[in-house]
Amino acid sequence: MLCPSFCLKDFPSLNMTDQPTHSGAVPAWLEEGFEHIWLPYTQMQDAPLPAPIARTEGCRLIMADGRELVDGVASWWTAAHGYNHPHIREAVTRQLETMPHVMLGGLAHEQAYTLAARLAKMTPGDLTRVFFSESGSVSVEIAMKMAVQYWINKGEKGRSRFVSFTGGYHGDTFATMSVCDPEEGMHSLFAGLLAEQIITDLPLTRAQEQEFETLLEDRCDGIAAVVMEPLVQGAGGMLLHSADTLAFIRAACDRHGVLLILDEIFTGFGRTGTMFACEQADVVPDIMTLSKALTGGTLPLAATLARTHVFDAFLSDSAGTALMHGPTYMGNALGCAAANASLDLFELDPPGPRVEKIEAHLMHALAPARQLPGVKDVRVKGAIGAIELEPHTDHDWMKAQFIERGVWIRPFGNIVYTTPPLVIEADDLACITSAMVDVVRDWGINKRKDG
Numbered sequence: 001m002l003c004p005s006f007c008l009k010d011f012p013s014l015n016m017t018d019q020p021t022h023s024g025a026v027p028a029w030l031e032e033g034f035e036h037i038w039l040p041y042t043q044m045q046d047a048p049l050p051a052p053i054a055r056t057e058g059c060r061l062i063m064a065d066g067r068e069l070v071d072g073v074a075s076w077w078t079a080a081h082g083y084n085h086p087h088i089r090e091a092v093t094r095q096l097e098t099m100p101h102v103m104l105g106g107l108a109h110e111q112a113y114t115l116a117a118r119l120a121k122m123t124p125g126d127l128t129r130v131f132f133s134e135s136g137s138v139s140v141e142i143a144m145k146m147a148v149q150y151w152i153n154k155g156e157k158g159r160s161r162f163v164s165f166t167g168g169y170h171g172d173t174f175a176t177m178s179v180c181d182p183e184e185g186m187h188s189l190f191a192g193l194l195a196e197q198i199i200t201d202l203p204l205t206r207a208q209e210q211e212f213e214t215l216l217e218d219r220c221d222g223i224a225a226v227v228m229e230p231l232v233q234g235a236g237g238m239l240l241h242s243a244d245t246l247a248f249i250r251a252a253c254d255r256h257g258v259l260l261i262l263d264e265i266f267t268g269f270g271r272t273g274t275m276f277a278c279e280q281a282d283v284v285p286d287i288m289t290l291s292k293a294l295t296g297g298t299l300p301l302a303a304t305l306a307r308t309h310v311f312d313a314f315l316s317d318s319a320g321t322a323l324m325h326g327p328t329y330m331g332n333a334l335g336c337a338a339a340n341a342s343l344d345l346f347e348l349d350p351p352g353p354r355v356e357k358i359e360a361h362l363m364h365a366l367a368p369a370r371q372l373p374g375v376k377d378v379r380v381k382g383a384i385g386a387i388e389l390e391p392h393t394d395h396d397w398m399k400a401q402f403i404e405r406g407v408w409i410r411p412f413g414n415i416v417y418t419t420p421p422l423v424i425e426a427d428d429l430a431c432i433t434s435a436m437v438d439v440v441r442d443w444g445i446n447k448r449k450d451g
């Protein structure tokens with residue numbers, strides 16, 4: 001097994017012009033821009049310089065100094081087909097040359113309409129209407145607005161609250177923060193500004209199921225929808241629940257006449273083994289949100305899908321029941337072209353069998369981490385592998401360790417995880433998992449006691 005850190009020159013893909021000038025050199029644009037950029041989720045006071053990436057190729061990030069990193073994150077779970085896939089590149093290039101964008105209000109273009117029809121066809125059940133936006137958070141905002149207005153249009157006043165779950169993550173905007181895990185959503189920091197929702201634990205036990213049932217029964221008059229990530233709560237820490245739990249929640253929503261919004265922004269497009277996670281529980285949400293891997297990690301695009309009965313509630317002789325929403329760049333032609341090309345790839349080469357192999361490797365290769373000091377749990381689902389550690393603040397140290405080993409892994413909270421591109425080859429995946437186990441071992445033995 002050849003991991004990039006040990007054998008840079010063994011990779012023919014590495015263009016000679018990208019050979020390191022001197023290792024770890026900081027490009028001028030990074031040095032200058034770092035004084036002006038404000039980074040995501042970062043305490044800027046002591047933020048280390050991020051790794052400068054000059055280009056991408058397949059499952060690799062190529063740093064400014066020529067070093068290659070095997071990508072264990074797929075750029076926040078988006079790059080399902082790896083980077084620079086020729087089919088997506090050609091589709092976007094063609095679209096750029098023809099028409100990069102036109103407004104979706106009053107004008108129509110082929111890419112958005114084709115994509116809407118394809119998404120309606122490939123998602124389960126009668127999720128037949130597609131509303132486009134540009135980011136995951138906005139698609140969840142739209143789903144929430146749809147759910148509230150659905151009830152208003154049906155003449156049921158006062159159904160404006162949402163039920164969501166601890167450990168959940170649905171975005172960083174104000175409405176979505178209100179349905180995130182209270183800590184993740186910084187509910188105390190923004191107390192008074194965030195809508196008060198009903199946030200409860202996932203019903204994993206019989207007793208919790210009973211409590212959940214009672215909650216819906218007692219408060220359904222005020223509840224618009226339950227909103228959740230099916231099977232895997234991603235940003236909350238790669239927390240898993242069973243298909244049975246999801247099926248129970250769907251059935252409970254049906255029993256009490258509450259809508260179910262499934263946020264498949266992370267789980268959609270093969271990540272958990274099926275095209276959509278909800279298929280594993282054989283359930284269809286009333287509203288579904290998609291983004292992340294929708295364009296295969298090339299352009300920002302999101303979609304909110306509604307079932308026929310939800311859409312029908314917006315039909316009337318009055319403009320007042322219409323959905324009043326319309327992001328400027330909705331249905332962007334470049335993004336939709338990328339998404340159509342990404343769907344071509346999924347059709348040609350369904351991700352299921354690949355994800356099955358990735359899952360088997362992750363289970364086998366990450367299992368030894370269970371025995372390591374400081375490790376609390378190891379979790380694998382589809383192409384998601386996570387090692388949960390005892391609380392620590394060594395994230396920057398870990399990132400540097402991973403880069404030294406030629407892989408890109410970005411630990412967060414107490415989690416060291418991988419969500420590789422779904423096309424990753426066995427050798428590259430082994431680089432990632434051996435680095436994860438090595439770094440966690442090193443941390444547990446040498447680092448943990450310092451802190």
Ligand SMILES: *Cc1c(COP(=O)(O)O)cnc(C)c1O
Binds near residue numbers: 263
């Ligand atoms: C990433 C994510 C979002 C937010 O998407 P953005 O594009 O970052 O706004 C919402 N829900 C889930 C489940 C996500 O993983």
